[in-house]
Amino acid sequence: MSEYIQPITLEEVAKECRSCKKCPLYLTRTKVVPGEGKAKLKVMLIGEAPGEEEDLKGRPFVGKAGQLLTKILQSVDIKREEVFITNMVKCRPPGNRNPSKSEIETCFPYLETQIAIINPKIIVTLGNVPTQYLLDTTTEGISKLRGRWFDWLGEIKIFPMFHPSYLLRNEGTFPGSPKELTWKDIKTLKRTIVNL
């Protein structure tokens, strides 16, 4: 595990993130967004990076995409408080660009420590960035990987889904549309959580 494994509570990890200057994203952030949720939850949701609204508020998934994520969870009766929500990097990349590989690698020990504390059964990766990084692939994208289960570090299952911001850009509902597939995926996730 990482050099940051020393902090033993989520709040201690968050405190370290808030004063972090380890990658250039600290230069342009307003607030650090360490993540939200309690320890010992069964499910973690991991997106790519905070957006504008998140950067202003210091909370993950509170902008339009976040509101859609909340609705998607609520559609199968999962409350936000029942999952830990965070991102691959804790500071907003300028202009909402994807975080670079080096930024992700620099920030990863924080996420790794959060995962060690929470010890989830399932990690839902939202979109290409967390999915490809955690599954260590550059050749397969989210369209191929979503809705499938992957073993990770022996005990954790990874379940990739589309990022809600992608759904906002692709709103049509027709057989095979991102929205329809996400509806299918969230129902699969719910069925699995119920049986954990």
Ligand code: SF4
């Ligand atoms: S993104 Fe992560 S590594 Fe970079 S400054 Fe923020 S907390 Fe530190």
